[in-house]
Amino acid sequence: MARRIGDPVAVALGAGAGETAGVLGEHGAVKVLTSDASEFAEYLVVPKVDALQAAVEAVSPAAVLVVSSAEGKEIAARLALRIGSGIITDATDLEAGEEGPV
Secondary structure, X not given: XXXXXXXXXXXXXXXXXXXXXXXXXXXXXXXXXXXXXXXHHOOOHHHHHHHHXXXXXXXXOOOOOOOOOHHHHHHHHHHHHHHOOOOOOOOOOOOEEOOXXX
């Protein structure tokens, strides 16, 4: 889905993030940002939001896609507030429009 609007960049967090990077590349990510910091092992969303915010600032993506789970929705909501963006949950499709992703 991400490939429809640009070159996909993935973020892998937690133990084994380095090994996960290769798998994400095999699935289409052109770049993978990783961090294996110990705080990602806990059910704490703030460190994950911090990491995603840093990733957004580093690559300026057209959109940020997050897994549709309770944790993913909380992370997406907090990230949207921090970066001044909107949020769409439970999206099932994505395409490039004239003014950006729709």
